[in-house]
Amino acid sequence: xxxxxxxxxxxxxxxxxxxxxxxxxxxxxxxxxxxxxxxxxxxxxxxxxxxxxxxxxxxxxxxxxxxxxxxxxxxxxxxxxxxxxxxxxxxxxxxxxxxxxxxxxxxxxxxxxxxxxxxxxxxxxxxxxxxxxxxxxxxxxxxxxxxx
Amino acid sequence: xxxxxxxxxxxxxxxxxxxxxxxxxxxxxxxxxxxxxxxxxxxxxxxxxxxxxxxxxxxxxxxxxxxxxxxxxxxxxxxxxxxxxxxxxxxxxxxxxxxxxxxxxxxxxxxxxx
Numbered sequence: 001x002x003x004x005x006x007x008x009x010x011x012x013x014x015x016x017x018x019x020x021x022x023x024x025x026x027x028x029x030x031x032x033x034x035x036x037x038x039x040x041x042x043x044x045x046x047x048x049x050x051x052x053x054x055x056x057x058x059x060x061x062x063x064x065x066x067x068x069x070x071x072x073x074x075x076x077x078x079x080x081x082x083x084x085x086x087x088x089x090x091x092x093x094x095x096x097x098x099x100x101x102x103x104x105x106x107x108x109x110x111x112x113x114x115x116x117x118x119x120x121x122x123x124x125x126x127x128x129x130x131x132x133x134x135x136x137x138x139x140x141x142x143x144x145x146x147x148x
Numbered sequence: 149x150x151x152x153x154x155x156x157x158x159x160x161x162x163x164x165x166x167x168x169x170x171x172x173x174x175x176x177x178x179x180x181x182x183x184x185x186x187x188x189x190x191x192x193x194x195x196x197x198x199x200x201x202x203x204x205x206x207x208x209x210x211x212x213x214x215x216x217x218x219x220x221x222x223x224x225x226x227x228x229x230x231x232x233x234x235x236x237x238x239x240x241x242x243x244x245x246x247x248x249x250x251x252x253x254x255x256x257x258x259x260x261x262x
Contacts, residue, residue: 104210
């Protein structure tokens with residue numbers, strides 16, 4: 001059951017990334033997550049927004065990033081959508097593979113998956129939607145990742 | 149809080165005291181410019197003191213990796229000092245903790261340079 005939902009439409013700028021991170025920190029704190037979980041949520045949102053702004057929309061001023069925060073009785077659900085060409089998660093190299101350890105990029109999705117309870121990436125030709133779920137402490141848990 | 153760096157010399161080692169956030173954009177650029185500047189001056193033994201770094205994102209991690217490989221490729225050494233718990237945990241889960249030479253004590257770190 002949805003108890004609360006807040007939506008933002010943001011420009012494809014670095015300021016958007018900072019703003020989204022700050023909003024995530026504020027909302028996660030209001031829900032009652034602990035400091036470590038707040039940091040994890042805000043970093044996951046930051047990384048998802050970096051992907052949306054940088055790789056998805058490529059800083060195109062005509063393209064927007066949509067950010068939704070949905071609070072239910074058992075979870076915080078965050079959805080980030082861009083208007084890019086669509087991210088294929090199967091093509092993201094494993095940043096922990098020895099041959100990739102010293103690469104200077106490619107860790108964002110890995111960190112998101114590490115920090116959130118559920119991660120769903122839905123690419124399409126009109127953009128990528130990434131849904132992040134963090135269970136409220138004490139509420140029923142779930143699987144680490146619901147799909148690719 | 150934006151990223152700031154301040155460099156001092158101890159026994160031939162350039163110690164870069166970093167503070168603030170190493171994130172995509174200004175923070176990463178400042179770190180990159182600082183390391184390039186030192187290398188340009190022939191300073192190839194660099195100790196990054198991250199004790200006052202409050203936040204680092206994947207771009208910041210990438211910048212640390214870039215600094216490490218750039219210095220190493222020029223025959224130098226780059227070590228990390230005083231990781232906060234957040235940075236320590238991030239380097240652990242990205243399996244970079246064992247890639248970097250990480251020290252907790254400045255005097256020990258300085259002596260560890262060849």
